[in-house]
Amino acid sequence: MILRKFNQMSIARKLPLMIVGAGGLVGICVGIAAYLNAAATLKEEAFVRLEALKAGHKQNLTGYLETIEQDLRIIASSDVTREAALDFAEAWDALGERPTETLQRLYIEENPHPTGQKENLDVASDGSDYSKAHAEYHPWFRQVLRERGYYDIFIFDNEGNLVYTVFKELDFATNLVSGKWRDTDLGNAFRAVRDNPTENFQAFFDFRGYGPSFGAPASFISRPILDKDGSFIGALAFQMPIDHINGLMQEAHGLGETGETFLVGDDFLMRSDSRFSEESTILSRRIETEPVREALAGHHDVTAKVSADGVPVIAAFEPVDFAGVRWALIAQMSRDEIMAPATALAWRIFAITIAALLALSFLGWALAKGIVKPLVGIVDAVASMIKGETVQVPGSNRNDEIGILARSMDTVYQKGLEAVRLRSALDGCSTMVLVANRHCKIVYVNPALNEFFKLYEGAIKGDVGGVNIGDLTGEDIGIFHKDLAKISGTQSGHVGTSRLQISLGGRSLHLAVSPIVNEIQTFLGLVIEWSDVTTDLAIQGEIDRVIAAARQGEFDEQVDLHDAEGVNRRLADGMNQLTTVMSTATNELGTVLEAFASGDLSKRIDVDFSGRLGDLKNHANRTAEQLSTTVAQIQAVTGEVENAAAEISSGTADLSNRTEQAAANLEETAASTEQVSATVKQNAERAKSASELAETANRVATKGGEVVEQAVGAMSGIEESAQKITDIISVIDEIAFQTNLLALNASVEAARAGEAGKGFAVVAQEVRQLAQRSAKAASDIKNLIQDSNRQVGDGVQLVNQAGEALGEIVDSIGKVTGIVRQISDASQEQALGVQEINGSINSMDEMTQQNSALVEESTAAARALSDQASQLNALMGFFKLDEHIVPKPIKSASQPQPQKPAASPRPAKAERAAAPAMATASDDGWSEF
DSSP states (O other), X not given: OHHHHHHHSOHHHHHHHHHHHHHHHHHHHHHHHHXXXXXHHHHHHHHHHHHHHHHXXXXXXXXXXXXXXXXXXXXXXXXXXXXXXXXXXXXXXXXXXXXXXXXXXXXXXXXXXXXXXXXXXXXXXXXXXXXXXXXXXXXXHHXXXXXXXXXXXXXXXXTSBEEEESSOOTTTTOBTTTSTTTTSHHHHHHHHHHXXXXXXXXXXXXXXXXXXGTTEEEEEEEEEEEOTTSOEXXXXXXXXXXXXXXXXXXXXXXXXXXXXXXXXXXXXXXXXXXXXXXXXXXXXXXXXXXXXXXXXXXXXXXXXXXXXXXXXEEEEEEEEEETTEEEEEEEEEEHHXXXXXXXXXXXXXXXXHHHHTHHHHHHHHHHTHXXXXXXXXXXXXXXXXXXXXXXXXXXXXXXXXXXXXXXHHHHHHXXXXXXXXXXXXXXXXXXXXXXXXXXXXXXXXXXXXXXXXXHTHHHHHHHTTTOOTTOOTTOBGGGTOTHHHHHHHHHTTTOOOEEEEEXXXXXXXXXXXEEXXXXXXOEEEEEEEEEEOHHXXXXXXXHHHHHHHHHTTOOOOOOXXXXXXXXXXXXXXXXXXXXXXXXXXXXXXXXXXXXXXXXXXXXXXXXXXXXXXXXXXXXXXXXXXXXXXXXXXHHHHHHHHHHXXXXXXXXXXXXXXXXXXXXXXXXXXXXXXXXXXXXXXXXXXXXXXHHHHHHHHXXXXXXXXXXXXXHHHHHHHHHHHHHHHHHHHHHHHHHHHHHHHHHHHHHHHHXXXXXXXXXXXXXXXXXXXXXXXXXXXXXXXXXXXXXXXXXXXXXXXXXHHHHHHHHHHHHHXXXXXXXXXXXXXXXXXXXXXXXXXHHHHHHXXXXXXXXXXXXXXXXXXXXXXXXXXXXXXXXXXXXXXXXXXXXXXXXXXXXXXXXXXXXXXXXXXXXXXXXXXXXXXXXXXXXXX
């Protein structure tokens, strides 16, 4: 069979083997002997070295774990942590019924920092007690975390509420006793210290997948937080620092190219990352080898075994115990690398043997020359392929190695054509594209991206650390942004396209990072699409600035359209048009209101607006029209009031004159009655001359009758004048009442106008006060005149009685001739009657004097009313009205007024209060305001 296979070999192998075989056999025997000797020495040396490395790594690891215990003990017992636990617990209770939703919204959802950087927010803007406590304690705990390298720090209250974490993951602000994450090791860590609230108790839980961290490996260590009296107030927990432990385990000094040190748990899963894996191996790689089992059983040794990957290794193992958890510490190195010096020696011996056999090889080459010719044809085909020519690889129909090689080259050629097509497509693509290999090294930059780099080369160089922008091949993609390395780690798991916003050379760029995989879903690299969004962000910032100004009431700001294009330009132009319209509207309205404040009611908004602005314009103009009409009416009313007051003053002056005349007449009447009295007395004393006295008495009585008639006429005139004055005062009172209503309505409208109506409100208040004073003065005058009317009525009655008495006297004197004999008897009775008449007339004289004084007071009040009306007219002169505004006509005091009954009272106060506040009496000439 061997001979048959040998006969089937190609000539290229058959001839050299036959010639070189004999000489090579001697060299191989010598090499084996030397190799075995060197291998024994190297293996013994490797055992000693690995044992020392294992011991050093264990010492470093246990020392670091003891440091974590010390940190946890010190921080848990510190006053800062104790006060933080109490303050956070109290603030938690103050948040109400839904503290979880509130805190996760404030510190996770609305946190302005991106995922992975939520710890950079010191305080939310809600002003709650929790945010105040967070602002006080968070910077200190964050500093501790960063300086000591912990993944996260947690604080629980005594009920299991996770009231504080540094990184704010999904477990933040949840309850680890009854909530969603109660069955995680973090929940176990809290319950352990809650059930053992002693000063020296601590709980440690080994690495396990943790849901709030999206299933990433997590390990926790916790201690209770005790108050000064020893009572349990909460718990402090650390999430173990994976990176630091990896740093200790991945120290490769003395381990060569293949050696590594790692930890394995009792479930045979790694507790540290392998230095040879780009992906995390914690809890993802199973190492169930003999050294691991021995270490977990408590043994330590160095042995030559096979690794979990099936590679022969020399491994040193030893257990590591920490807080009740045991790990296996393994330090191993490939036996191939350890034996590399022996292998190199063997190869050197082999090389010497080969050198000795070169002569024999020349003979074999000569014999195999016939085989070389087809190979030359394949090489020529490859050269044509490189030039881009379409070729057919020769020898592909052969069954020997040359045929296999030809077919393989043809396959490579087809793959190359596909790659050329893809590259041509990317070269001609307007989108900026960058391609990196699986190690995040740049392998391709398309012309569009190169053009961008060239355009901003000067600014970009400073951001990428001076890397040559013209040739980025071989550079790490992390030079553009540190998060690209993190994204590449997730992309290696073929998650899908990730998006990132970065700033480069002063430009804002949006990156879409997608994985490149082959047919069997093996990760080959990354393709990154670049988009320059600088202009879009600038336009957005301009729009935000204009909107912010508009919120502050400033509508003069405009969006800069310098760099705006397309949709952005249309949006910015629309925003500018909006602010222009709003600025014009507010300016027009401000101009009108400013004119109102200055008393100019003639201003109007003339610019055309539509929609709500049009309604605002119409309302403002109607307000101006209404105010102008109202002020014009008030001015007209004040003029009429002034005229009426002047007429009242003139009438009272005439009444004063007539009253004085009536007083003079009464004096004459009194003198006459005195004469009558004297005559009666003389008649009694001179009964003998009765006839003569009777004639004299007849004349005197006749004259007295005339005087009494004149007195009666004068008193009637006084009564009529007093009634007219009463009617005039009633009109004045009604005018004052209507003016008061009008001023009240004006005050209401001024209040509705807000700031713009304050000046008009002051004027309306002054008008109202003047109207009230006029009404009071008119009421006083009316009361005085009514008293005068009553007194004049009494005087009229007395004068009538006197007239009747004098009539009887005249009749008696006419009969005196016939009854002169009876005069002596009746003289005494007549004397008594005349005395009574004299007393009555004296009373009338006194009343007339009082009426005269009241009329003078009425005249003074009328003059005061006239002065007040003048002042009101001057105040109304402050306003400037449109020329087309014509006040509605009102009834003047000078116009004929219907006669009102003297006893007609004013409406009762309750009746006036029940009347509508915005209307006046229609019978006085006023319309609804």
